[in-house]
Amino acid sequence: MSTSLTEADYTLPVKYIRVIIEVPETGHESDTYSGSHPSIYLLTSDGGSVRVNMHRAKPEDTMGTYVLERCSYWCIDYPLKVVDLSAVKGLTVGDVTGLVEGKGRVRYKLADSGTGCRFWVKTVIDDLNAAGYIDESAASITQAQNALQYNYRMEEEDFQYEEMIPGTFV
Template identity: 35%
Template sequence: MVNLNPSQVLTDARRVGCIRVVVHVGDAIDGSDNHWSIYLLLQTGGSVRVNMVTEYGEIDGRLEWSDLAYLLTTSAIQHWDFPVTMAIEVRHVADTIYRNSRHRYQFSGGGSGCRFWVHTIMYDIEGRQYIAAGTSNNLWQHLQYLYRRDKDPLQINWVQGTFK
């Protein structure tokens, strides 16, 4: 894994073949949470993870970009793939995020803010017609659940974060 900075991703011309939304095992020992992130699957192999995180007990988000050799992490419980509808590069997604100030995010404080951040990014990407119309609406239904290994998804109520 190689961490990337904003200037690197804003000039990254690697082609994206698919955008993957991933639900990860959360940090809670009892399995009562998930973490959500986005992976840009590269046509040349590997992926770039787009991940909004915060420190425990804090609400201010920090956008992390990671260059990865793999397509799916071992922490994934569930994932959905959304093919791109035109030739896009990592820099196009990065530009969408920074242009809309989506890197300036405050979590809800209830442990579910990453869901809303992922949905918002997918909505923005859809708005630029990089993925099919209706994608963010289709994703919305999946965001309503807590995912656990070897158990059925559990419907939950969650709280949206805010953009600064």
């Protein structure tokens, strides 16, 4: 279950920054997307999380839709891929959302194919790393970046490389 964030949610400490690649909630016939969708989940100390997500809400949309959701869980039921990054001590949900918003990552024009979410997540992970918000070795960050290079499918156990098509921050 997920809800909108409250003012108190922004003060929650973040334990892990989790990249989850999942089956997309919505797909549009005009999309030539990979069939999997990445999101960032900020795992909080109360056993819940905040999902930080960019997606294409409607078939005619050229702009991505930035969404923050408070979730009562740390992981969806059937993730296709999960990579965890440890957050630095003292990091809060507000620190992360403030960085994302301050860097202008909330205004994102999708690629013509309706894709670009993987590039968006990669960019946000790069921003979090550059800000010193990730307390991990470079290998873990590289693992998250590499996971975003692939197309994952529920019905297949393997994955395939898929070129990342960037959108544009506006």
